[in-house]
Amino acid sequence: MSPNARRAVPAAVALLLLVLFWHNHGARHSPYPLVPLDGNDAVGTNGKPPFYPGIAKPPGSNYTRILVVPKTKDEDISWIQIELPELQTAIYEVDKPDAKLQIPKNKGHEAMVYLSFIIDHYDSLPDTIIFVHAHKGAWHNNILLDLDTPTTIKRLRDDRVARQGYMNLRCHHDPGCPDWIHLDRAKVDFDERIKPEEKQFSFELFQEMFPGHRPPPVLSQACCAQLAVSRERVRDNPKALYEHLRSWLLATRLEDKDSGRVFEYMWQYLFTRNAEHCPSINACYCDGYGICFGSAANLDAWLKKLRKRELADEEYDRAKKEGKDLTTMEEINSRRKTLNRELNQEKVEAYKKGDDEMNRALERERLPEYTYT
Numbered sequence: 001m002s003p004n005a006r007r008a009v010p011a012a013v014a015l016l017l018l019v020l021f022w023h024n025h026g027a028r029h030s031p032y033p034l035v036p037l038d039g040n041d042a043v044g045t046n047g048k049p050p051f052y053p054g055i056a057k058p059p060g061s062n063y064t065r066i067l068v069v070p071k072t073k074d075e076d077i078s079w080i081q082i083e084l085p086e087l088q089t090a091i092y093e094v095d096k097p098d099a100k101l102q103i104p105k106n107k108g109h110e111a112m113v114y115l116s117f118i119i120d121h122y123d124s125l126p127d128t129i130i131f132v133h134a135h136k137g138a139w140h141n142n143i144l145l146d147l148d149t150p151t152t153i154k155r156l157r158d159d160r161v162a163r164q165g166y167m168n169l170r171c172h173h174d175p176g177c178p179d180w181i182h183l184d185r186a187k188v189d190f191d192e193r194i195k196p197e198e199k200q201f202s203f204e205l206f207q208e209m210f211p212g213h214r215p216p217p218v219l220s221q222a223c224c225a226q227l228a229v230s231r232e233r234v235r236d237n238p239k240a241l242y243e244h245l246r247s248w249l250l251a252t253r254l255e256d257k258d259s260g261r262v263f264e265y266m267w268q269y270l271f272t273r274n275a276e277h278c279p280s281i282n283a284c285y286c287d288g289y290g291i292c293f294g295s296a297a298n299l300d301a302w303l304k305k306l307r308k309r310e311l312a313d314e315e316y317d318r319a320k321k322e323g324k325d326l327t328t329m330e331e332i333n334s335r336r337k338t339l340n341r342e343l344n345q346e347k348v349e350a351y352k353k354g355d356d357e358m359n360r361a362l363e364r365e366r367l368p369e370y371t372y373t
Contacts, residue, residue: 050273051236053367056159059357063158064126070094070113071134079136083150088126090117108249109260110225115246122239125231128158132169132226140224142171143306144291144347155289156228157360163367164279165233166271169226171284178278181219181265197261200254209248209266216275221268225260233271245270279365286363290354293346295363302346309339 057063066088071077072095080089092113093099094106103116114131132149141147145155152169161167175194181201190199206215252259268277282299286292293299316332353359 051165051233051271054162054165054230054232056162059159063128063162064088065128065130065158066090066126067153068092068114068117068129068131069134070110075134076136077134079150084153087153090121092116104246105250107256107259108263109256111249111260111263112246114263115242115249118234118242119239119246122235122242125234127231128156128161128228129231129234130156130169130228138224140170140226142169142285142289143303144171144285144350145289152289155291157288157290160287160364161228162230162232165230165236166268166277167228167284167288168222168268168277168279169228170222170224171279171281171288173222173278173281176223176265176278177220178276179218179220182217183215183219184217197258197264200258200262201265205262209245209262210269211244216269218276219265219269220276220278221265222278223264225264225267227267227271229271237270241270283363283365285350286354287360287365290360291347291350292353292356292359292363293350294353294359302343302350305339305343305346309336309343312336312339 067080067084068090069077069080070092073093077091080087080091090101092101092103094103094113101117103112105112110131110133117129117131118125130153132153136149137147138149139147141149141152145151156167156169180195181198183201183203183206185198187199190196192199201219203215207213249259249263254262269275280296282293282296285299293302312332312335316329316336319329319332
């Protein structure tokens, strides 16, 4: 054996021992299968967009849809059949062992159902997939849609979903936008009251979920895990990524509520490759639901007037409780009625404006035009 060959043997043995050590020790710290994931390494790599914008069909075209809903045995979803009888649905009864649509485990709240639907139907998706909770109304729905889920679904514009690829169904930013979940925040600075889920996030957790992707310092999107995605955007990710994320969810030691909250601020990254996704409120309302005030300033003025009405309501209730005189009560009530009349009139006008494609286009974000290379 030559001197060079003799020197190479110890180096090769050392390398083999290092690989074996990692396999037997380092890999144990990863409870989910590591899979090579095809996709973007980071946002805006090489100056290109995370995903290309989609192309909407010509105005007036029909889009195929499906509504995906996780529910427990105690949750009432009769509103779907009553108000959306023609809409195709995929209802997952998560606590029913013999349910028609099955999930591997009831874990991670809605995340397990969303991922399972995509995995099971990856090759047979409609144009628009709408993921919502089982409740008909909730505080985190949109005020201009009467906090009502069926109204939200009826008015949701598929052309916006097609162009954007991904749409959080909540237009209002708070809570979740902007500058919300900090992966690098010191533990002593966690806000346990406002966002207790933040302590679960870390650079390590992000890399577990998205191996090979550079973790961002901040994750932001409006709460609360109700969203619409186009077929094209779902397939912009390989099926293996969804399978990997479900495996992570099944294996994670995080409690059910915490793993669900983790996904709440990961959907925007999964479907846009943007760590922060906070579209303008007026564009969301106008382009997304056909409720157009003409500008962000006009919508903001309406919301401020709504707040004045709410404060007047509180003032009236307080005065009534304190037994104020009739004159005082009538004055407060007069202000309430005037504000309410103006709010309703402006809301009706915004709905009418939203019927016009030109008005919707005016408040729509300008998506970049890219050519495939």
